[in-house]
Amino acid sequence: MIEVRELSYRAGRSELLRDINFSVRPGEMLAVIGANGAGKSTLLKLLSSEISPSEGAIYIKQRPLQEYKVIELARMRSVLAQQNTISMSFTVYELVLMGRYPHFENKPGINDIEIVRHVLNETGITHLASREYNTLSGGEQQRVQLARVIAQIADVPQGLLLLDEPTNGLDLLYQQQILSIARGMSDRGYCVVCILHDINFASRYADKVLILKNGKTIAFGAPKEVINHDNILNAFNVKVEMMNYTGLNWPVAVPL
Numbered sequence: 001m002i003e004v005r006e007l008s009y010r011a012g013r014s015e016l017l018r019d020i021n022f023s024v025r026p027g028e029m030l031a032v033i034g035a036n037g038a039g040k041s042t043l044l045k046l047l048s049s050e051i052s053p054s055e056g057a058i059y060i061k062q063r064p065l066q067e068y069k070v071i072e073l074a075r076m077r078s079v080l081a082q083q084n085t086i087s088m089s090f091t092v093y094e095l096v097l098m099g100r101y102p103h104f105e106n107k108p109g110i111n112d113i114e115i116v117r118h119v120l121n122e123t124g125i126t127h128l129a130s131r132e133y134n135t136l137s138g139g140e141q142q143r144v145q146l147a148r149v150i151a152q153i154a155d156v157p158q159g160l161l162l163l164d165e166p167t168n169g170l171d172l173l174y175q176q177q178i179l180s181i182a183r184g185m186s187d188r189g190y191c192v193v194c195i196l197h198d199i200n201f202a203s204r205y206a207d208k209v210l211i212l213k214n215g216k217t218i219a220f221g222a223p224k225e226v227i228n229h230d231n232i233l234n235a236f237n238v239k240v241e242m243m244n245y246t247g248l249n250w251p252v253a254v255p256l
């Protein structure tokens with residue numbers, strides 16, 4: 001469903017991404033990992049059409065990304081960016097309902113209201129619905145933003161969910177909850193691309209992992225194929241020991 005071919009991006013004389021190739025099928029979750037400055041957010045900005053490739057191409061459902069109209073994309077692709085500053089005053093309910101804007105004209109339909117109710121519940125923020133967004137804690141705001149992007153494509157089978165560090169500012173319980181929700185969406189046929197800093201979350205939740213370093217691919221494949229001592233050392237300059245725990249079906253890396 002997402003195919004990236006020989007993708008490069010330059011800003012001035014800096015080459016931020018070079019020759020990136022990968023594909024993500026419906027029902028798959030791709031985790032993008034790499035050190036600070038590796039190019040992860042740049043890649044997500046290209047996938048979300050915030051910037052355009054210098055070279056190469058992105059295909060969504062076999063169609064070049066630049067051929068889609070903005071409204072078409074808004075109805076099938078939602079993006080959780082790293083920064084979500086809101087300067088105006090909105091309640092949590094209003095903000096999550098904003099996710100539904102591409103789907104209705106003047107007034108939300110019963111379906112839109114029902115989706116918002118369901119997503120508020122799924123993300124555990126129903127009790128915050130009438131609170132003003134700007135008065136929430138950082139972690140609560142992050143969950144509201146996630147609810148908004150889920151609401152946007154909640155009724156779009158094989159939609160596309162792009163998440164830039166969705167676990168940012170969340171405590172351990174909510175990190176797991178948010179990633180379980182994203183995983184659940186890919187299990188239902190969505191295509192999920194998620195930037196993560198935690199290697200073990202990538203290993204546990206993703207079907208495929210793309211490891212970037214200095215704008216280039218170090219490895220791309222299933223967690224068992226790519227999360228290993230050498231790739232982690234190369235990408236992060238950190239030595240890890242790979243552990244095997246009975247009952248866990250994914251590689252676990254423990255920094256030494």
Ligand SMILES: Nc1ncnc2c1ncn2[C@@H]1O[C@H](COP(=O)(O)OP(=O)(O)OP(=O)(O)O)[C@@H](O)[C@H]1O
Binds near residue numbers: 035040041
């Ligand atoms: N417009 C720009 N002009 C020049 N350099 C840029 C520009 N945008 C980003 N960069 C640089 O490109 C590199 C990749 O940035 P990017 O935000 O994609 O990294 P990242 O992997 O998401 O990092 P982090 O984990 O810190 O969020 C960084 O060194 C950044 O400073």
